[in-house]
Amino acid sequence: MTAIASNPDVTPELEHVKKGAFDFDIKAATKSGHILGLALIFVCLAGMPVGLNDRMLITPVLSLGYLSLLWLPLLLGWLSGNEKVLEGMATTKRGGRDIVRGALIGLIGGLGLSLLIMLLDWFDLRDPLVNWSPQLAELLHFDRSYAFGWFAWPILCATLGALGAGLHVVGPKLRKALVSTLLTVLTFAVFETFIVDIFDFLDDLIYDKQGGLTVISAIIIAAVSFALSLFGGGRAISGARASYRAATGSAKTTQTATLIFVSALALIIIPMVTGKITQELLANIGIFLLLALGLNIVVGLAGILDLGYVAFFAVGGYTTAVLTSPNRGPAWPEWFPTLPWWGALIVTVIVCALVGLFIGAPVIRMRGDYLAIVTLGFGEIIRILFLSDWLGGYFNAAQGITNVPAADFGFAQVKGTDPRSVFYLVLVFAAISIYVSWRLERSRLGRSWMAIREDESVAEAMGINTVNMKLMAFVVGAVLASFSGAIFAAKVGSIFPTSFLILVSVIILVVVIVGGMGNILGVIVGAAVLIGVLGGPKQPGLLAEFSEYKLLIYGALLVVMMLQRPEGLVPNVRRSRELHQDEFLQDAWLKGEVDTDDDDPGVVGDGPEGALA
């Protein structure tokens, strides 16, 4: 501040603070180093390096096992250089200082691994720690001597930390190119199964026979993507995005309509050209998207934290199975009909709505934590009822209901062995659910849900029958989940109680939270990212190799999101206002939109001109 005061000619934005190579917060860097060391040891003991070592990314240089360690120093090196730049604040000049810091962090982290190597050598802790194995030790010292490992890791991690931090030093254009090159190569390597599934011919072209990119093809891909991102690739996309943002009124409506039309067209065409694995993946995303859209109405709009949402999925699945399968329990009476899938769907929707009413009626009068716990209980009760011997005659208890026939539409059969048909069916219902969510959000009902979420007692005092409105949200959510259950039954062909664990509720909730609560697009993105990349409770995603660590990654992701971006990937405008009230008000103040207590009621717009536009 004194610099600004004494030198009024220098605007603060232009001034850089110059510092020497070692002039940084050593304490903070040491702390990051320790975090890195702990993270590396944790990953080792979670078993990732050994478990994933057979999966080659670039044959024979890099395996997924090593990658699970190597990305950490790179990321922490990069993060250490991040600084929050506020308007009017002086920025520090980038240079050797950042690289030294990155290297220091990497060095400390690498020393952590050296320590682990020594401990692995001296002690046998395999009993409590299942991954404390000779294989891990071997992997960590690169199949050479122990001493090699001790020195290799600190040097390797320091180099990676320096490289990560070095990204701050190079210009923004080069940084972008480097990052996108790295990500492109990794995408090609990690998603091999899917890329081959979509583009057959690439199999022999760029991938090794044992799996993984060949070194040459990795270099070619890197070079091409580097050149593309450095010389104008991606500019078209960012230009289009800017013009979309700038558009207003009818132009925006046209552009949005075009965007929706193009994405719908793409969704219809993509499964035609891809292989079964991708179709299966898309179908799974769709099934969970349906659930997430329903939960979004309950949690995102009406603010009812329902932790037992899987109950409606289960009821939907079982009702469809009972109505269509010849293997339903023996206790059903003779006259009980067997319906085609679409007939069963109608009954399923009605049954789910009734179950929603039945569960909702007692639950909905509670608030907050109590409500969450009770819904959690009901979610489990429903599953245990299906599992019980008491109703075993109807639902076959643990044996489940098998032989659920395909959904027959005359012109097409939707069954699990044909994931493409499942995907198209899901697509139809996803479109319906999106339409329902979109319409309801912008209606009298949507407004009353928002009011209830904001302040329930005031909403009640303003004439909203909160019990009825919340119950309605609950029932709409249940109906959307019933679609998913019905499709799931036809897809899998058999229904077991284990398909409806509490984990399903948790994962759907995570999808909604990470995607962006209360935002339809957010929920779609959340489902695509989480279910698509990580996979559902039992369904593999793109990162099928990580399925063993799925819950670990889900948990870590949730923690990071809650700390860094609690409003989700694509936030709902109201939620982000709520979560960032101070920043929002500051922005409004900077733009002159905050209102002052004017005394003259006749003046139109006490904000500046810009606020009117």
Place this chain on the structure above:
Amino acid sequence: MSHMLEINDLSVTFGGLHALKDLNFHVDEGEIVGVIGPNGAGKTTFFNMISGMVTPSSGEILFEGESMIGLDPNQVTQRGISRTFQNVRLFANMTILENVMVAQHCRTKQGVFGSLFNTGAFRKEEQEIREHGEKVLGFFGSRLIGYRLDQPASVLSYANRRRLEIARAMATKPRLLLLDEPVAGMNPKESAELTELIGRLRSEWGFTIVMIEHDMNVVRDVSDRVVCLDHGETLAQGSFEEVSSDPDVIEAYLGRPLEKQS
């Protein structure tokens, strides 16, 4: 003649505490009644009880001849009694227009079917809700309309939040309006302006008004009748002059005069 709102022998107890004790009160159509009293006198409890948020332990509340005991707050609003809150409680993350639109919930009826199929009736009703909302906001001059309509309520200044709260209560189309300290925190000029608006609420909109207020200038200027509460009991009723010169009221506000030392 029967009163618009009639309260007979009404008591509210929280545990052993008598928040209100054997209260008798009435409002006639078209009146503006000021409720005064020191802090903790039971004024807000009195409002909470009329609006259904607190259930009285005994006594009766008659609104236009019908008993209001046991009704939920939303049913009370439905019958035509609307209120504001002492500590402003807006739907802060909803826009200003949405705040007044959502308050018309109990006067409208379109449900799931209308919203899903965007029926003519649905569009007409939405249009009406919007128009009524803008009309209500327009009552406060240009402060809450124009570019402000689509801004969240949280950007509003304190005085404008109070105005929006009154607008939201007006949007429920009540016949009786309960205002809980409408000018609290406003400067003299703003409160003078609002005092005038409260008068117009009756003359232009036809509302009957019960108002809790500490600002005696406001109470004097608009009230036809003043009721003073203390310790949950009615201390005095009548015109402002009568009540303000009542020795019990003075005692409640200022304390007992010192006995002559001897």
